[in-house]
Amino acid sequence: MHPILDDHMHLQFQGDNVKAVKEFLKLGGTHLIMSHMPYSDMPLRSLEDFERQYERSLSMVEKVRKETEVKIWLTVGPYPADILRLMEHHSIEKAKDIMMDAMDLAGKWVEEGRAIAIGEVGRPHFEVSPEVWEASNEILIHGMEIAKERGCAIVLHTESATPEGWKELASFADRTGMDRGRVVKHFSPPAILPEENQGLFPSVLASKSNIKKALEKGNRFTMETDYIDDPRRPGAVLSLKTVPKRTKAFLQNGIMSEEDAWKIHKENPEKVYGIEVE
Ligand SMILES: [Zn+2]
Secondary structure (H helix, E strand, O other): OOOOEEEEEOOOOOOOOHHHHHHHHHOOOOEEEEEOOOOOOOOOOOHHHHHHHHHHHHHHHHHHHHHOOOEEEEEEOOOOOHHHHHOOOOOHHHHHHHHHHHHHHHHHHHHOOOOOEEEEEEOOOOOOOHHHHHHHHHHHHHHHHHHHHHOOEEEEEOOOOOHHHHHHHHHHHHHHOOOHHHEEEEEEOOOOOHHHHOOOEEEEEOOHHHHHHHHHHOOOOEEEOOEOOOOOOOOOOOOOOHHHHHHHHHHHOOOOOHHHHHHHHHHHHHHHHOOOOO
């Protein structure tokens, strides 16, 4: 049996959660990497609030482990837009400090085995003030320092990838001594060649055309849906069924080889996250 892994997805208590996972399993999916995302119904003013939010994500992972056969891991970290929420209550300096502390906390969670990587972290994908942009970069670089220290991967949420953007992110990794290959660019286009992604690791959004284009160039990537499990936004993103469905269809029509599937769903995630996919 093939492992089939979705590299970036979310589950919500008010969403389909276990039901969606069961459908994923039914279609042949086997492994999930769930990324923590902020909860708008919970306060976010202090480090303690971050910890309570991370705990809600962990309790979802534990629920899914209890109620299904899937293998699921968690990544945690301060979501890029969280800095704006903190700035509703604090100066930018104070907000930045809390984000840095939330990054340290994520590192501690990795050390304690509650999470496998730091993420999703980075910088807002929408226009922000130069001050917020600068602060976000400093917070991100701090995250890379921690990931380097902990020997774990870091999952980036950033603006749409441009050649300059990839270069800048790679330069941040180099500055901290972080292995570029363990810096995951989530929501990546099929930019899988080293000259396109500067050696950072692309987690490619699993649309048909993206995965087809990626496979024409090679197999150094993972597949993700960025499923958000939000009942208020049905169909806003790919369904959790997409990765197994696409993988099976592409294996059947020969667009993806057995070797590709093994690389994408097992060897790549094992190398990037230091996990065992079996
Ligand atoms: Zn996400």
